[in-house]
Amino acid sequence: MKPFTTQAEIFKALGHPVRLRIVMALRDGGEACVCHLEHDLGLRQAYLSQHLAKLRAAGLVSDQRVGSNVFYALAGGWVAELLSTLETETCPRCVKRQASANGSLTSRPGRSIPA
16 A cells, blocks of 8 residues: 555545534534434435445444444544644635635734735
8 A cells, every 4th residue: 555545545535525524523422323413414314324434434433333223433532633633723825815705814813824
């Protein structure tokens, strides 16, 4: 296997907005079955299942069957840590792009954006 392939697959899986919403919902709400995610996220079961399969293949979520339900959870604490980092650390270029779209050029406290 080529170097960084595993890491690339993780970021590729998180690169879709729906999959990112799913892992954040699991982080915030804990273990959930597809029916709970369907209700919480307002998405169809089949659509969720396809995305959950990709997240499982990337090693981001684990699953456990209980009767007729399959419950999903984050695969480990490292996933929650990665999500927290994504939320708190924003690249200056992205902040600048968002600020200019809003009509102002501001950055997070302690960070300066080059003009």
